[in-house]
Amino acid sequence: MSNEVKIALLAVVAIALSIWGIKFIKGKNILTRSNLYYVEYEDALSIQTSSSVVIQGVNVGFVADVKLQKGSEKVLVTLDLNKDLEVPKGTRAEIFANGFMGTKSVRLQFPPVEERQGMLEPGSYLIPGAVGFLGANIPQEELKQYVQIIQDGIKGALDSLNEGLSHGDPNSPINRSLKNLELTLANLQSATSSADRLLASSSGEIKGTLKSLNELSASLASSKAKIGSIINNADKFSGQLNEMDLKKTMTEVDQTLAGLKVTLNKADKALGSVEGMMTDVKAGKGSLGKLLSNDSLYNSIDRLSANADSLTKDIKSRPYRYIPLKGRKRVLKYDKLDAKKQ
Incomplete structure (x- = not known):
């Protein structure tokens, strides 16, 4: 080879x-050869392919397939069981937790021997089911015993508590709390009785008040149309009043603006006249313009002012020269005397 x-x-x-x-x-x-069986579950509880299938703790197959059926909310689980395993009719395929970690498996529960009515052919459907962790790992009888033990323990604890409350120390915290609760309930009952008596004594007044309220409501209901009409009229009058005030105010504003416009036009014309006059002054027109622009007129006025000042001083110092009916010789005589004094 x-x-x-x-x-x-x-x-x-x-x-x-x-x-x-x-x-x-x-x-x-x-x-090894095997046979396929099917189970339809409402909830597969996270069962996975290759999960084990057991009977009385013995592995007899595995989960071959898990899929959601089309057009249905059911889950179809395919079980691959040993070829030599005979599955009787009425067998339940129960999903259970196979440990504290949450691993799921399928347990086959055969019906009792005396109730069996033949065997299932490969490809048949089994009855679905599910059990909890305790139900799957603790036998039914033992589970009942555990529950009975718990019930007995709880009953004993309750009996001891009842005995302590009934014949125990009256000053214990529990007994004091119960007494306080009893007093509170008594006070509440007394307050309820007082409220009942008060309501009974005031029932006539309450009925009269309710009757008056009903009559008032009926009157308001019958006058609903009139009240609506009054409100509508008031609304219309308020609208008209607001409209009239608004029109009057707008008219006054228009008149004020018109007057202000006339005033501004007059001010504009006055400013135009002043501007024209200043232009003429700058150009040397008129007396003021000539005075500002002509130096000779200024000089003449200056000389006139100086001569007037000299004349005034001469009149003050030698008034005799200006006295009427004075002869020329006498004036010259005074002039000579003044010249000597100087």
């Missing part, structure tokens, strides 16, 4: 062992 043939055979054996190993890890032994 050549080396190539040996290598090819070795490769085929390795591939076959790999396929068998993968299937074995998933829980299926391809070397």
Whole structure:
């Protein structure tokens, strides 16, 4: 045998062992024959493929497939069971927690031997079911015993508590709290009785008040149209009044603006006249313009002012020269005397 043939055979054996190993890890032994059964669950409780199927703790198969059926909310679970396993009619396939970590498995519950009515053919549907962790891992009788023990313990504790409350120390915190609660309930009952008596004594007044309120409501209901008409008229009058005030105010504003416009026009014309006059003054027109622009007139006025000042001083110092009916000789005489004095 050549080396190539040996290598090819070795490769085929390795591939076959790999396929068998993968299937074995998933829980299926391809070397043994098996049968398929189906279960429809409302809730698969997170069951997964390759989960184990057990009977009385013995592994008899695995979950081959889990899928949601089309057009339905049910989950179809396919169970791959051992070929030599006979499944009687009425068998329940119960999903249970196979440990504290939440791993789920399927447990087959066969009906009692005396109630069996034949066996199921491969491809048949089993009855779905589910049990909790305690129900799956603790036998029913033991579970009843545990529940009975818990009930007895709770009953004993309640009896002890009742005995302590009935014949125990009256100054204990529990007894004092019960007494306070009893007093509170008594006060509440007394207050309720007082309220009942008050309501009974005031029932006539309350009825009269309610009757008056009913009559008032009826009067208001009958006058609803009139009240609505009055409100509408008041609304219209208020609108007209507001409209009249607004029109009057707008008219006054228009008149004020018109007067202000006339005033501004007059002021504009006055400013135009002043501007024209200043232009004439700058151009040397008129007396004021000539006075501002002509130096000779200013000089003449200055000389006239100086001469007037000299004349005034001469009149003050030698008034005799200006006295009427004085002869020329007498004036010259006074002039000579003044010249000597100087």
